[in-house]
Amino acid sequence: MRVVIAEDLFLLRDGLTRLLEAHGFEVTAxxxxxxxxxxxxxxxxxxxxxxDVRLPPTFTDEGLRAALAxxxxxxxxxxxxxxxxxxxxxxxxxxxxxxxxxxxxxxxRVLDGTQFADAVRRVASGGTAMDPEVVARLLASNAAxxxxxxxxxxxxxxxxxxxxxxxxxxxxxxxxxxxRAVAKHTASIFMRLGLQPSDDxxxxxxxxxxxxxx
Amino acid sequence: xxxxxxxxxxxxxxxxxxxxAHRSLLGGWxxxxxxxxxxxxxxxxLAVLIVIxxxxxxxxxxxxxxxxxxxxxxxxATPVVLILATLLYLRWLANLTxxxxxxxxxxxxxxPYRPAPQQPGIWRRLRWLATDPATWRDLLWLTVNALAGTxxxxxxxxxxxxxxVFAILPAIGVPAARLPYVGIITAKGPGAGLVGVALIVAGLxxxxxxxxxxxxxxxxxxxxxxxxxxxVQVERLVxxxxxxxxxxxxELRRIERDLxxxxxxxxxxxxxxLDAIDRQLDADPAVARALLAEAKDSSVxxxxxxxxxxxxxxxxxxxxxxxxxxxRALALDSPLRVHVASxxxxxxxxxxxxxxxxxxxxxxxxxxxxxAPCDAWIDFRYSAGMLRxxxxxxGGGGVDQQHGTGLRGIEKRLGAFDGVxxxxxxxxxxxxxxxxxxxxxx
Numbered sequence: 001m002r003v004v005i006a007e008d009l010f011l012l013r014d015g016l017t018r019l020l021e022a023h024g025f026e027v028t029a030x031x032x033x034x035x036x037x038x039x040x041x042x043x044x045x046x047x048x049x050x051x052d053v054r055l056p057p058t059f060t061d062e063g064l065r066a067a068l069a070x071x072x073x074x075x076x077x078x079x080x081x082x083x084x085x086x087x088x089x090x091x092x093x094x095x096x097x098x099x100x101x102x103x104x105x106x107x108x109r110v111l112d113g114t115q116f117a118d119a120v121r122r123v124a125s126g127g128t129a130m131d132p133e134v135v136a137r138l139l140a141s142n143a144a145x146x147x148x149x150x151x152x153x154x155x156x157x158x159x160x161x162x163x164x165x166x167x168x169x170x171x172x173x174x175x176x177x178x179x180r181a182v183a184k185h186t187a188s189i190f191m192r193l194g195l196q197p198s199d200d201x202x203x204x205x206x207x208x209x210x211x212x213x214x
Numbered sequence: 215x216x217x218x219x220x221x222x223x224x225x226x227x228x229x230x231x232x233x234x235a236h237r238s239l240l241g242g243w244x245x246x247x248x249x250x251x252x253x254x255x256x257x258x259x260l261a262v263l264i265v266i267x268x269x270x271x272x273x274x275x276x277x278x279x280x281x282x283x284x285x286x287x288x289x290x291a292t293p294v295v296l297i298l299a300t301l302l303y304l305r306w307l308a309n310l311t312x313x314x315x316x317x318x319x320x321x322x323x324x325x326p327y328r329p330a331p332q333q334p335g336i337w338r339r340l341r342w343l344a345t346d347p348a349t350w351r352d353l354l355w356l357t358v359n360a361l362a363g364t365x366x367x368x369x370x371x372x373x374x375x376x377x378x379v380f381a382i383l384p385a386i387g388v389p390a391a392r393l394p395y396v397g398i399i400t401a402k403g404p405g406a407g408l409v410g411v412a413l414i415v416a417g418l419x420x421x422x423x424x425x426x427x428x429x430x431x432x433x434x435x436x437x438x439x440x441x442x443x444x445x446v447q448v449e450r451l452v453x454x455x456x457x458x459x460x461x462x463x464x465e466l467r468r469i470e471r472d473l474x475x476x477x478x479x480x481x482x483x484x485x486x487x488l489d490a491i492d493r494q495l496d497a498d499p500a501v502a503r504a505l506l507a508e509a510k511d512s513s514v515x516x517x518x519x520x521x522x523x524x525x526x527x528x529x530x531x532x533x534x535x536x537x538x539x540x541x542r543a544l545a546l547d548s549p550l551r552v553h554v555a556s557x558x559x560x561x562x563x564x565x566x567x568x569x570x571x572x573x574x575x576x577x578x579x580x581x582x583x584x585x586a587p588c589d590a591w592i593d594f595r596y597s598a599g600m601l602r603x604x605x606x607x608x609g610g611g612g613v614d615q616q617h618g619t620g621l622r623g624i625e626k627r628l629g630a631f632d633g634v635x636x637x638x639x640x641x642x643x644x645x646x647x648x649x650x651x652x653x654x655x656x
Contacts, residue, residue: 054530061534085521087531088546089539108517111510143549 001124002046005030006037006063007082008055012107016050019110023117032056034066041070041077048124052107053083053090064090071097080123082107088141091134092213100202103129103165118170128165128205135163138212147193148212155192158185163212165205241422242374244318248367248428251314254307255356255363261300262353294340301343308352312436319429326351326438329449348442355435366428373417381410454629461626472523480516484509528568537567538594541574545592548578550607556594560655562601566631570649573624573635574605577647580620581607588643596655603649611643624649 003025007013017027029040034055041049049070055062067079080103081094094102103123109131110116119129139160142148151159154175161171168186172179186204190197193211198204309325316322326348331338343349438446487509494502524530532540538556545552561567574592581590588609595602613621625635633651 053534085525085530087543089531089535089543092546106517108514111514137547141547141549 001048001121002026002028002044003120004028004037004040004044004046004049005051006032006034006040006049006055006066007052008032009052012052016110019113019116020050020120023113023120025117025120034062034069037063037066038070038073042073045074046077048078048080048101048120050080050082050120053081061090064093068093068097076101076126078123078126079103080105080120080129082110086131086134086137088134088137088213091130095128095206095209095213099206100126100128104134105129105131106133119165122165127167127202128209130164130205130209132160132164135160138163138209142212151189151192155185155189158182159189159208162186162189162205163208165202167201235418237422238418241425242370242418244314244425245367245370245421247314247318248311248363248425249371251307251311252359252363252368255359258300258304258307259356259360261296262356265297265300294336298336298340298343301340301349304349304352304356305343308355308436311432315429315432315436319425319432321426321429321433323433323437324443326436326442326446328442328445348438351435351439355432358431358435362431363428366424366431370417370421370424373413373420377410377412377414377417379410381407381414450629450632454626454632457626458630461623461630469523469527472519476519476523477516480512480519484512484516487512529571532567532571536561537570540567540571541592541594544571544575544578545590548590549582550578550588550590552578552590552592554592554594558594558596558601558655562651562653562655566601566633566651566653569627569631569633570601570603570651573627573649574603576620576624577605580613580618581605581609581645584610584613599652599654601649601651601653601655605647605649606644608644610641611639611645612641613637613639613645613647 001024003020005013005016005020005027007016007030013030013032017030020027028044028046031037031040032055037049037051037055049067051063051067053061053063055066064081067081071077071079076098078101079094081090082105083090084107086104086106091104094104101123103119105116105119109119123129139148139156148156148159157175158171161174166174168179168182172182175182187197189195190207193208195207195211198207305327312323312325328342328346328348331342487505491502491505491509494505529540529543531543535543538554538558542554545554562570578590581588588607590605590607593604593606621635621637628635628649628651631651631653633649636648636650637645638647639645
């Protein structure tokens, strides 16, 4: 799987490259700025681009804007945005750009290499990877929503993991329950929230996030 | 005269004549009210006269020129209370005149007084009143007002009253001859009616015009002088500056404490764990592995604490996107349904953005804490060098500006930029908070 990285801090860029190579990815380019990202992506046509939100020269949300621009140039280019902090606002903008193939994670998540590599693969294959903190805040801002409040604690856990973009088997593994139990929970959640059930993992994630993000 | 032309005429007259009449009648009524205020001013004028005569009497007595005065009973004993009461009454009257002038003459007038002393005490209050130059200007106003006010507000009123006496009363059958002698105009017969109507019309025509001159006169005498404006401003600057310094120091102390107890402590612990791992690596790989997990956990917690700290110092989204987008991000995190609207064309200076952001953050948190689930509206506007933000919610209300420490904190934070905060929150809601900060947009 071929990856382009955009990260301005040498230590992190180097660390990310090594981490990804250790997990069997091929890093075709590791660049420092948003502009370089765009040209690298257009030249290499990678399976996924991993981008830091803050990049030179402005050190604001340059990386996010570069990622969105890259997606406009190469529609459906999977993009995983990393950040020192997460904002629902940015998650919303990423999700609004195309359908699927989007990730938004705290930089802390690279500390767990296996999970991180998992998220990169998920995004590269058109799935979604939302940071648990984004999801937690989504759920918190929906605390007053009657339908969400009526879910059982276990169902809310499953809802959170679904919103992160996990598949049924991943959720089952995380919660140490059977996949059938997960399927039962998801069916119940979709019914209570009044959502159309779907077998497609990604469509399911988007439906859940869209519901929480109203 | 009839037909097609008449509707146009009617419309024109509605457009032209009615507002004119309305303005004139309003002017007449306002002149009448100001004339009544002139009468209220006679009291202190009399009191001032008495005080002057008393003083004169005292001086003469002390000089041995005369024993006992003919004006009031005991010389030198003019009660301090009378002076104090007179000055306070004068202040009340001047303030009333100021606010009425703002409403009726179109010239808003600010109060020029120095702030009242904090401690009680009749002498302290007296000194406060007597040493304020504004008090003496009030007295000057009182005197000038008695003369100029008569010309500017009493004359039109008098003209209308004369007009009524000469035109309307005879017309409804009260013969002019049986009226008491009311003035210099003594026309009789049908001519009197004409003169009367002319007087009414002229008086009403004059009233609004003279009122605006009267407003200018009041503002000249009762408005703050350059000097008093500056002294008020200096006083406010001293206060807000010390507030700002205090707040800055407290904030630095908090950051220092958070770093010391948080990230710094975790890094120390992590270093020690790594050292332990180093020792256990060969002896007991299983223990080393467990310690590694612990170290990793520590680093995640340290990162999360640093993130919270940064958010509290200067939220990254504020630097990235500016005030309005940062508030939208805040709105997304709030359990309330927050509607954000903005007419801002540019960005305020960074310190103002930061102060406003934290103010709104606090207000939203308050609304979410106190109020039942509700909607909130945040509205950004900018005009004439003033950034105006309103934060409203339809929750339970009952927010007290004086006693909420959060609100006082916001007030202090905005005070550093000459900004102000106004809260309206009746029990039962809704709550409306208005923030105003003078600044330039870029």
